[in-house]
Amino acid sequence: AQSVTQLGSHVSVSEGALVLLRCNYSSSVPPYLFWYVQYPNQGLQLLLKYTTGATLVKGINGFEAEFKKSETSFHLTKPSAHMSDAAEYFCAVKTGANSKLTFGKGITLSVRP
Amino acid sequence: ETGVTQTPRHLVMGMTNKKSLKCEQHLGHNAMYWYKQSAKKPLELMFVYNFKEQTENNSVPSRFSPECPNSSHLFLHLHTLQPEDSALYLCASSQAGLVSIYEQYFGPGTRLTVT
Numbered sequence: 001a002q003s004v005t006q007l008g009s010h011v012s013v014s015e016g017a018l019v020l021l022r023c024n025y026s027s028s029v030p031p032y033l034f035w036y037v038q039y040p041n042q043g044l045q046l047l048l049k050y051t052t053g054a055t056l057v058k059g060i061n062g063f064e065a066e067f068k069k070s071e072t073s074f075h076l077t078k079p080s081a082h083m084s085d086a087a088e089y090f091c092a093v094k095t096g097a098n099s100k101l102t103f104g105k106g107i108t109l110s111v112r113p
Numbered sequence: 114e115t116g117v118t119q120t121p122r123h124l125v126m127g128m129t130n131k132k133s134l135k136c137e138q139h140l141g142h143n144a145m146y147w148y149k150q151s152a153k154k155p156l157e158l159m160f161v162y163n164f165k166e167q168t169e170n171n172s173v174p175s176r177f178s179p180e181c182p183n184s185s186h187l188f189l190h191l192h193t194l195q196p197e198d199s200a201l202y203l204c205a206s207s208q209a210g211l212v213s214i215y216e217q218y219f220g221p222g223t224r225l226t227v228t
Contacts, residue, residue: 009153034216043117043203043219044156090156100169101217103156 002027002095006104014112019078021107023065023091026072033074034092034101035065044090050074061085086111115139117220119204125226126194134189134223136204144209145187146217147179150201162187163209194227201225 003026013019025031032051036044048059055067061084065076074091091104117138126132138145147159161169162181176198178190187204201224205217 004155036219041221043119043221044205045219046216049216100158100161100171105153105155 002031002093002099002102004091004093004102004104006091006107008107009105010108010110012110012112013081015083016080019063019076019081019085019109021076021089021091021109023074023076023104024072025074025091025093027093027095029095032094033065033067034094035059035063035074035076036090036092036103037061038088038090038106040087047076047089081109081111083111083113085109117204117206117218119202119220119223121223122221123224123226125228126191127228128194128196130194131190131192133191134202134204134225136187136189136220138185138187138204138206138218138220140206140218142206142208142218143184144207144215145181145184146205146207147187147189148203148205150203150222156203159189191225194225196227199225199227 005024034049035047037047038044047063048057050057050067058064063078088106088108090106092101094101120135143164145162149157158171159173160179165181176193180188201222203222204220207217208215
């Protein structure tokens with residue numbers, strides 16, 4: 001079985017500050033990992049994904065995430081937050097051709113001026 | 114139209130009504146999905162269609178009835194819903210097949226309120 005844990009429901013940062021959104025996964029096989037963003041009144045948009053190879057993956061809008069197998073983590077970071085980053089962020093895991101995409105419960109990012 | 118579109122964007126219905134949600138993808142994909150998104154809960158996968166065939170029904174009550182007439186269109190027929198069915202219903206599409214890493218593309222969702 002696969003699962004995703006996103007601790008906390010809300011993170012607030014100042015504009016220009018580091019963004020760190022945590023994601024831990026559980027999987028019995030090598031996982032495929034995803035981060036999605038959902039802006040108000042919109043669907044989910046893929047930020048980045050890890051499949052194989054380089055463990056540091058870069059995505060859109062300046063976000064990146066690092067796959068750490070030893071820590072079963074895939075934390076999302078951005079060096080400098082922008083007001084437009086305010087949204088809900090979902091981590092998700094997939095473990096094979098016949099597995100579904102399992103989402104975490106999401107975390108809301110607020111950016112203070 | 115581009116990407117994945119969903120209509121209507123908002124729907125209010127009584128418990129005795131029958132309504133349908135529509136999803137259309139313009140990406141040439143061959144897998145389509147329905148998800149339910151409730152406040153502060155993980156997205157719940159409801160149904161999966163691969164090449165128009167239903168491949169997953171995630172223990173969804175029969176008051177939700179999906180239909181996939183072709184690879185580009187997906188419907189969710191609703192009848193005798195309950196207030197707890199109020200949620201955002203998201204449609205997604207992806208490539209299907211043996212390669213499992215294809216990401217899913219989501220529509221904007223239909224905000225459903227059951228009164």
